[in-house]
Amino acid sequence: MLAEEMAPFIGKNVGTIACEVEKGSIKRFADAVEETNPLYWDEEYARKSRYGSIIAPPGFFGWPVKLPPGQTFQRPTDIADPPEAMDEMRAVLARAGYFNVLDGGIEYEFFLPVRAGDALTAKSIIKEVREREGKSGKMAFVIIETSYTNKKNELVAVQRSTAIYR
Amino acid sequence: MAEQIYWEDINVNDELPPLPKIATTRMLVKWAGASGDFNPLHYDSALAAAVGVGSPIIHGALKRQWLVQLVTDWMGEQGTLKKFACSYRAMDWPRKMATPWTPEEGETWQCKGKVTNKYADGDQKLVDCAISIENGKGEETTRGAATVMLPNRG
Numbered sequence: 023m024l025a026e027e028m029a030p031f032i033g034k035n036v037g038t039i040a041c042e043v044e045k046g047s048i049k050r051f052a053d054a055v056e057e058t059n060p061l062y063w064d065e066e067y068a069r070k071s072r073y074g075s076i077i078a079p080p081g082f083f084g085w086p087v088k089l090p091p092g093q094t095f096q097r098p099t100d101i102a103d104p105p106e107a108m109d110e111m112r113a114v115l116a117r118a119g120y121f122n123v124l125d126g127g128i129e130y131e132f133f134l135p136v137r138a139g140d141a142l143t144a145k146s147i148i149k150e151v152r153e154r155e156g157k158s159g160k161m162a163f164v165i166i167e168t169s170y171t172n173k174k175n176e177l178v179a180v181q182r183s184t185a186i187y188r
Numbered sequence: 189m190a191e192q193i194y195w196e197d198i199n200v201n202d203e204l205p206p207l208p209k210i211a212t213t214r215m216l217v218k219w220a221g222a223s224g225d226f227n228p229l230h231y232d233s234a235l236a237a238a239v240g241v242g243s244p245i246i247h248g249a250l251k252r253q254w255l256v257q258l259v260t261d262w263m264g265e266q267g268t269l270k271k272f273a274c275s276y277r278a279m280d281w282p283r284k285m286a287t288p289w290t291p292e293e294g295e296t297w298q299c300k301g302k303v304t305n306k307y308a309d310g311d312q313k314l315v316d317c318a319i320s321i322e323n324g325k326g327e328e329t330t331r332g333a334a335t336v337m338l339p340n341r342g
């Protein structure tokens with residue numbers, strides 16, 4: 023039974039990553055979305071705002087982004103805590119017949135604005151795994167919870183992303 | 189930017205100003221570079237066909253950011269996004285480019301939102317919204333919810 027095999031993975035750390043929030047990366051992110059809010063790139067405008075400096079759109083936490091190694095810009099020095107538990111979990115899922123993965127969705131709680139110049143730490147754990155019989159066969163939902171903290175160790179945001187394996 | 193909205197003036201069932209978006213193959217390339225998501229499902233036609241999605245699909249996270257923009261544009265600079273969630277219900281395919289600068293004719297996506305609850309939590313004045321994206325056929329492909337703290341007119 024998948025639930026039993028997955029139980030040891032719940033709560034496991036699957037990576038701790040240092041994320042740099044650079045002005046240029048915020049600007050490119052906002053541009054790709056076709057954002058129109060000058061808070062994300064206009065220093066003069068942002069200085070006069072209640073934030074006092076450029077902020078990132080909610081949902082952007084700097085570089086490198088939280089994706090599996092090989093799927094994004096990551097150098098070995100970016101990964102403080104390699105995500106071996108993730109590879110082991112994927113192996114268990116593959117043995118249970120789950121090979122394909124889709125992005126199912128995301129949940130955020132935001133506690134502090136993310137500012138250009140911030141250096142965040144993103145720590146991820148496997149929060150939950152559940153299996154369901156869908157119209158097109160069985161599916162496994164894997165929820166990864168990521169906590170972002172700043173240099174003062176304040177909690178900036180919590181993210182829960184759902185990967186659907188099938 | 190639109191004018192600042194205030195908590196007192198918001199009512200349940202108010203609609204957020206819709207945000208139209210046109211995803212193009214070009215936008216997906218920009219998003220891949222800006223977001224760091226290099227999954228070939230979003231740019232490699234042969235791989236997309238092989239895994240059964242036809243042609244490269246729009247990144248879920250790009251649709252997520254459209255919805256973030258819908259809410260943050262509406263709440264204004266004095267508003268604060270407290271919670272946000274969305275799930276991807278169906279796949280979407282970008283328009284191809286007709287020229288290096290202009291997309292082909294095709295779908296326009298509509299990001300929509302509606303106020304579902306208005307309440308106070310201590311001194312925080314909050315509003316919940318249901319949010320969604322409809323494709324060119326009017327089908328909902330992404331659905332979510334957001335909680336926003338708004339300023340008082342007071």
